[in-house]
Amino acid sequence: MFQIDFASREPIYEQIYNSVIKLxxxxxxxxxxxxxxxxxxxxxxxxxxxxxxxAYHMLENDGYxxxxxxxxxxxxxxxxxxSAQKIMAIKEFKEAVQKAKLFxxxxxxxxxxxxxxxxGGESVx
Amino acid sequence: MFQIDFASREPIYEQIYNSVIKLxxxxxxxxxxxxxxxxxxxxxxxxxxxxxxxAYHMLENDGYxxxxxxxxxxxxxxxxxxSAQKIMAIKEFKEAVQKAKLFxxxxxxxxxxxxxxxxGGESVx
DNA sequence: TTCGTTGTATTATGCTTATTAATACAACGA
DNA sequence: TCGTTGTATTAATAAGCATAATACAACGAA
Numbered sequence: 001m002f003q004i005d006f007a008s009r010e011p012i013y014e015q016i017y018n019s020v021i022k023l024x025x026x027x028x029x030x031x032x033x034x035x036x037x038x039x040x041x042x043x044x045x046x047x048x049x050x051x052x053x054x055a056y057h058m059l060e061n062d063g064y065x066x067x068x069x070x071x072x073x074x075x076x077x078x079x080x081x082x083s084a085q086k087i088m089a090i091k092e093f094k095e096a097v098q099k100a101k102l103f104x105x106x107x108x109x110x111x112x113x114x115x116x117x118x119x120g121g122e123s124v125x
Numbered sequence: 126m127f128q129i130d131f132a133s134r135e136p137i138y139e140q141i142y143n144s145v146i147k148l149x150x151x152x153x154x155x156x157x158x159x160x161x162x163x164x165x166x167x168x169x170x171x172x173x174x175x176x177x178x179x180a181y182h183m184l185e186n187d188g189y190x191x192x193x194x195x196x197x198x199x200x201x202x203x204x205x206x207x208s209a210q211k212i213m214a215i216k217e218f219k220e221a222v223q224k225a226k227l228f229x230x231x232x233x234x235x236x237x238x239x240x241x242x243x244x245g246g247e248s249v250x
Numbered sequence: 251t252t253c254g255t256t257g258t259a260t261t262a263t264g265c266t267t268a269t270t271a272a273t274a275c276a277a278c279g280a
Numbered sequence: 281t282c283g284t285t286g287t288a289t290t291a292a293t294a295a296g297c298a299t300a301a302t303a304c305a306a307c308g309a310a
Binding site for chain 3: 297307309
């Protein structure tokens with residue numbers, strides 16, 4: 001479910017953080033769902049448990065998950081499928097398209113950028 | 126003229142690089158304008174000359190400035206106001222795509238938004 | 251209660267990158 | 281010639297990321 005790009009400049013703990021948001025946004029995981037235990041996820045990804053801990057702490061700090069010793073880490077409802085953040089992202093994308101148009105950037109260029117991003121980005125499934 | 130955020134995760138040399146593009150985009154600096162000498166800028170920003178050198182080298186590599194020993198560093202015409210704005214717009218568009226991806230927005234949705242924008246913008250009557 | 255599960259905390263280490271430091275050299279123009 | 285300025289080099293320092301190895305604390309089930 002989680003996938004890490006070790007070549008990326010983006011820190012692993014941040015990739016995990018983003019993965020949780022992506023998975024929640026895509027509806028793959030939902031409120032109150034349990035995340036993999038730190039040791040388990042670390043094992044699956046072949047990384048150090050501390051790195052997972054760091055990501056989980058960030059998520060908890062931001063109110064996206066809550067953790068209890070002995071039970072595990074669970075999604076809050078802050079990351080429901082149609083969150084305000086998703087709406088914001090769409091809005092910002094629209095603005096970026098407008099601005100690009102304003103400066104005479106061709107549609108083909110935008111499409112090219114999107115497909116580049118697609119190739120470069122990590123897949124989440 | 127240049128401003129650095131020491132708290133930012135973005136490296137200083139990268140901030141300088143982006144500053145030059147932004148300044149050109151805003152028309153504050155123009156083609157053939159001279160940039161501050163590395164030692165001067167380093168002094169003003171309170172950083173090491175090598176850091177400025179790194180930024181200037183990147184800019185030169187990308188064809189945005191040209192440098193001559195004894196004379197200084199100057200803007201090329203690749204960074205005229207319009208092209209600088211275009212470069213900025215592309216950067217912002219890339220960021221918007223990344224963010225959209227983060228929240229699980231599908232490519233099809235992005236394409237749809239683009240074509241909507243296209244339809245809306247072409248209605249000239 | 252015991253025991254496995256799981257989050258949390260700590261300390262040390264290695265690695266990479268960013269930045270600084272201190273010089274020296276080379277080319278340009280007045 | 282001499283000040284200005286870009287370039288090059290080598291070393292040292294600092295910060296962030298990740299690993300390693302443990303230990304402790306709380307929860308729930310048997």
